[in-house]
Amino acid sequence: MSGSKQRCKDLLGALSDYLDGDADERLCAEIERHMADCPDCRVLVDTLRKTIILYREREAGEGLPSDVQTRLYRRLNLEDLLPGT
Amino acid sequence: MSENDQLSLDALRSGDRDEFARMVEAYSPRIYRLALRMLGDAQEAEDVLQETFLNAFRSLSRFEGRSSLGTWLHRIATNQALMRLRKREVPTFSVDEPVDDPDLGELPRQLVDWCCLPEEEFMTAEAQSQLDAAVEKLSPALRAVFTLRELQGLSTRETSEVLGISESAVKTRLLRARLQLREHLTAYFAERVQEVGYER
Numbered sequence: 001m002s003g004s005k006q007r008c009k010d011l012l013g014a015l016s017d018y019l020d021g022d023a024d025e026r027l028c029a030e031i032e033r034h035m036a037d038c039p040d041c042r043v044l045v046d047t048l049r050k051t052i053i054l055y056r057e058r059e060a061g062e063g064l065p066s067d068v069q070t071r072l073y074r075r076l077n078l079e080d081l082l083p084g085t
Numbered sequence: 086m087s088e089n090d091q092l093s094l095d096a097l098r099s100g101d102r103d104e105f106a107r108m109v110e111a112y113s114p115r116i117y118r119l120a121l122r123m124l125g126d127a128q129e130a131e132d133v134l135q136e137t138f139l140n141a142f143r144s145l146s147r148f149e150g151r152s153s154l155g156t157w158l159h160r161i162a163t164n165q166a167l168m169r170l171r172k173r174e175v176p177t178f179s180v181d182e183p184v185d186d187p188d189l190g191e192l193p194r195q196l197v198d199w200c201c202l203p204e205e206e207f208m209t210a211e212a213q214s215q216l217d218a219a220v221e222k223l224s225p226a227l228r229a230v231f232t233l234r235e236l237q238g239l240s241t242r243e244t245s246e247v248l249g250i251s252e253s254a255v256k257t258r259l260l261r262a263r264l265q266l267r268e269h270l271t272a273y274f275a276e277r278v279q280e281v282g283y284e285r
Contacts, residue, residue, distance in 0.1 A: 016260040064114040081106035
């Protein structure tokens with residue numbers, strides 16, 4: 001990392017809060033100021049954000065496969081209450 | 086987790102089948118996804134799904150409601166999945182990993198900017214399998230926090246209740262998991278950047 005490596009390390013611990021929008025205004029400004037002078041930290045933050053997005057996007061809309069659902073209701077003796085029957 | 090808002094705890098505790106079926110319908114997709122992401126195996130995930138609701142059915146009369154129904158079900162499922170992970174013969178993680186140490190150690194090593202890749206690069210079967218492979222490399226402790234907090238959308242407090250750890254431990258483990266996943270994905274996507282020649 002360029003610039004002060006210790007500064008990069010200090011800010012590393014705050015990155016989740018920053019990316020989740022939980023960091024206060026002062027901390028956000030501090031991280032953004034640092035990133036403006038530190039291309040490595042900018043790349044780290046951008047790729048970390050993209051990593052989170054890729055996992056979250058994949059999760060959206062995945063339902064329970066119908067065969068898994070049928071076997072679950074059978075195991076629980078709830079076949080007569082299977083949705084859609 | 087708001088699915089339990091419409092469910093009657095009294096009916097569930099008294100063994101009402103219709104109410105139990107409503108609970109299964111409300112929570113089974115989330116519990117299945119949780120098990121699938123933690124175990125990476127569809128058959129094992131289905132076993133955990135069934136065991137979770139069987140356990141819940143047996144224990145509902147004793148459920149005191151100190152946590153929400155959703156948190157309680159997530160706890161049962163997570164414990165089942167963790168037991169299975171720990172039983173696996175060849176661990177791919179270090180059991181001594183200091184997961185709760187706020188000092189994250191070394192700075193990330195891989196610093197290639199792969200965000201510039203076209204979106205279709207992230208949707209290929211190979212890229213998607215890399216996402217799975219990265220999660221499978223996480224230790225059970227990190228995988229549980231990542232799955233609950235990131236993929237299931239539980240809050241930090243809910244995740245700490247499910248796992249019985251402090252909120253600060255949840256935050257530390259989540260950041261560790263994210264950084265390890267990023268490192269794994271960077272190894273793959275940096276190669277793609279070189280191959281397709283995209284640079285910002």
